[in-house]
Amino acid sequence: MTKKALVIGASGLVGSSLSRLLFDDETYDKIHILVRKSTNWIHDKLVEHVIDFEQLPFSSGIFQVDSIFCCLGTTINKAKTKEAFYRVDHDYVLDAGKLTAENNAKFLVISSMGANPKSMFFYSRVKGEMEQDLQKLKLPSLHIFRPSLLLGDRSEFRLSERLAAPFSRWFLKGPLKKYKPNQAQSVAQAMIHVSKEETLGFHIYDSTQIEKIAKRTEVTPKS
Numbered sequence: 001m002t003k004k005a006l007v008i009g010a011s012g013l014v015g016s017s018l019s020r021l022l023f024d025d026e027t028y029d030k031i032h033i034l035v036r037k038s039t040n041w042i043h044d045k046l047v048e049h050v051i052d053f054e055q056l057p058f059s060s061g062i063f064q065v066d067s068i069f070c071c072l073g074t075t076i077n078k079a080k081t082k083e084a085f086y087r088v089d090h091d092y093v094l095d096a097g098k099l100t101a102e103n104n105a106k107f108l109v110i111s112s113m114g115a116n117p118k119s120m121f122f123y124s125r126v127k128g129e130m131e132q133d134l135q136k137l138k139l140p141s142l143h144i145f146r147p148s149l150l151l152g153d154r155s156e157f158r159l160s161e162r163l164a165a166p167f168s169r170w171f172l173k174g175p176l177k178k179y180k181p182n183q184a185q186s187v188a189q190a191m192i193h194v195s196k197e198e199t200l201g202f203h204i205y206d207s208t209q210i211e212k213i214a215k216r217t218e219v220t221p222k223s
């Protein structure tokens with residue numbers, strides 16, 4: 001039986017990679033995407049929903065799918081204020097989690113390495129609070145992915161990602177392995193792989209687990 005997916009934040013680095021993989025995956029026959037401006041993508045399986053994310057709590061109908069992939073996120077640079085950052089990386093994700101709970105779907109969400117509600121770093125604290133509040137929703141199947149720095153083909157310039165890329169091979173072994181950057185595509189592959197398993201309950205995947213799962217992923221090619 002085929003499944004239906006919803007990708008929130010489909011225009012982002014991971015979200016766009018994930019959407020492309022889903023288009024080619026026979027397990028999924030309908031890919032809904034939730035974005036704030038049109039991607040102008042064209043695909044038989046694609047159903048695009050352009051919304052103002054402040055209206056997210058009123059979008060329940062869109063959440064009537066099997067798997068919800070939440071790839072939302074911003075940066076302090078883009079958001080400008082801590083409040084605006086929190087709104088996207090915590091509140092919008094929680095809104096999506098609540099609608100997922102109403103619809104009994106599987107929720108797969110990207111957090112970050114170091115997520116911790118008690119962290120002294122704002123970014124890690126927000127991610128930690130987001131995870132903690134999602135857990136309180138008692139979703140039937142909640143999967144949190146905590147990648148390290150993400151690498152991929154990003155049009156916008158991000159200094160940390162540009163600096164880290166050439167050094168990433170140094171983190172191949174030993175205790176530093178978990179700091180090795182993750183390719184955005186590996187995160188997307190791991191999320192899709194997990195979405196197809198019949199696993200219930202709450203699960204966290206760190207950067208090394210993400211790579212392991214991504215390696216054993218076989219996207220079912222189109223016939």
Ligand SMILES: NC(=O)c1ccc[n+]([C@@H]2O[C@H](COP(=O)([O-])OP(=O)(O)OC[C@H]3O[C@@H](n4cnc5c(N)ncnc54)[C@H](OP(=O)(O)O)[C@@H]3O)[C@@H](O)[C@H]2O)c1
Binds near residue numbers: 009013036072073
């Ligand atoms: N970058 C890293 O190194 C890194 C490391 C660890 C974890 N993460 C986390 O991984 C996740 C995915 O990262 P990414 O690099 O793929 O993100 P990204 O490329 O910045 O994409 C983020 C997505 O969120 C959407 N978004 C941002 N602000 C929004 C708003 N106000 N309203 C509606 N949508 C909004 C973007 O839409 P638009 O295209 O319209 O802006 C885009 O679809 C994020 O949660 C991030 O914090 C990132």
